[in-house]
Each structure stands twice: as structure tokens, then as C-alpha cells.
Amino acid sequence: MTAFHTPPISPMAIAFDAERLTLSPEGPTLTRRMSDLEGLFRDSDAWAAESAGENPVVYTVTSSPVPEIDRELPQSITTIMPGDTSGELWMTKGHQHPNHQGEIYLALQGTGGLLMFDGERTEWIDMQPGTIGYIPPGWAHRSVNTGDEPYSFLAVYPGGAGHDYGWVLEHGMGSRAYRTAGGVELRPYSE
Numbered sequence: 001m002t003a004f005h006t007p008p009i010s011p012m013a014i015a016f017d018a019e020r021l022t023l024s025p026e027g028p029t030l031t032r033r034m035s036d037l038e039g040l041f042r043d044s045d046a047w048a049a050e051s052a053g054e055n056p057v058v059y060t061v062t063s064s065p066v067p068e069i070d071r072e073l074p075q076s077i078t079t080i081m082p083g084d085t086s087g088e089l090w091m092t093k094g095h096q097h098p099n100h101q102g103e104i105y106l107a108l109q110g111t112g113g114l115l116m117f118d119g120e121r122t123e124w125i126d127m128q129p130g131t132i133g134y135i136p137p138g139w140a141h142r143s144v145n146t147g148d149e150p151y152s153f154l155a156v157y158p159g160g161a162g163h164d165y166g167w168v169l170e171h172g173m174g175s176r177a178y179r180t181a182g183g184v185e186l187r188p189y190s191e
């Protein structure tokens with residue numbers, strides 16, 4: 001063992017099925033239902049009604065076996081279902097990395113958007129299969145499904161970056177993405 005080796009992961013191949021969007025071997029899958037997204041949609045009454053009713057799955061995150069520990073480089077595939085709540089497009093919770101480190105998202109299927117907020121500035125990247133969205137250190141990030149089919153992307157991120165979801169509840173994301181007749185419209189977060 002060299003000084004550079006950190007247990008417990010050995011070099012490995014992970015089979016990625018680009019059609020079925022599976023990883024093999026794969027790690028745990030996280031499922032976020034509407035009820036898991038409290039405080040995030042502008043229309044809290046509509047959110048509450050959907051949560052108490054059908055409580056649909058909004059997105060899933062399937063991880064590779066690489067652990068989320070410092071110096072490792074985990075990957076995951078997120079799939080966001082198509083839909084909106086009072087016009088606000090379905091999205092991930094969004095998070096900031098407590099340890100400010102970068103991340104990349106590679107769009108795989110469907111169409112979406114990558115919303116980023118550094119506390120002052122908002123950035124939006126249109127995501128379609130083949131687009132790599134780069135998230136610099138210090139930018140909170142949220143993904144949005146802008147289409148009519150599931151939107152999936154691959155994330156690759158430093159294992160020690162961490163996930164701070166409370167940051168978004170406290171600071172917002174700068175903008176919200178709404179479905180309009182012409183496509184997608186970004187509106188101020190608090191209006």
C-alpha cells in the first residue's frame with residue numbers, strides 16, 4: 001500500500017447503462033417525494049395539498065458505491081419527474097456544499113436546467129443530453145425538469161463536499177423556474 005492509498009475503495013469499473021440509466025454495481029437510491037420538499041415551493045398551500053394527497057415522487061438519486069468521504073469522488077444519477085406545482089417546475093431541494101468544492105453535472109436524458117446562486121448572483125444553464133454544467137465552489141445548486149419527460153443527469157462531486165440543504169431554506173436560490181406557454185421563465189425567488 002502506498003502513502004496515496006485510502007481504504008476502503010479499490011480501483012473499480014462501474015457499468016453505466018446509458019439507456020436504462022443504471023449503475024452496476026450501484027449504491028443506495030434516495031427517493032424524494034413531494035412531502036420531503038417542505039418550504040421550497042412558492043405556493044405552500046399547493047405543496048401541502050399535493051403532499052397530503054397523492055404525494056408523488058418528485059425525484060430519485062441513485063449513487064455509485066463510492067462513499068461520500070473526503071478525497072473520494074462519488075457519482076450519482078438523479079432523475080426528476082416532469083411536473084409543476086402552481087406553475088413552479090419540479091426540482092431538487094438544492095444545496096450548498098459546506099466545504100466549498102466544485103461539482104459537475106452531465107445531462108443524460110430529457111431537458112432541464114441548472115440553477116445556481118452564490119447568495120447574490122443567480123446563474124441558469126440550459127441542460128440537454130451532452131451538456132456539462134459546472135458548479136464552482138460556493139454556488140448553491142438546484143436542478144429543474146423543464147420538459148415533459150423525466151430529466152436525468154450524472155453528478156460527479158468531491159466526497160468531502162457535504163450537503164447543506166438548510167442553506168437554501170435560509171437564503172433561497174435567487175430565482176424560481178416556472179412553466180410558461182413559451183417555455184421556462186425565471187422569476188424572483190420571493191415574489
Ligand SMILES: [Fe+2]
Pocket residue numbers: 095097103141157
Ligand atoms: Fe452538490
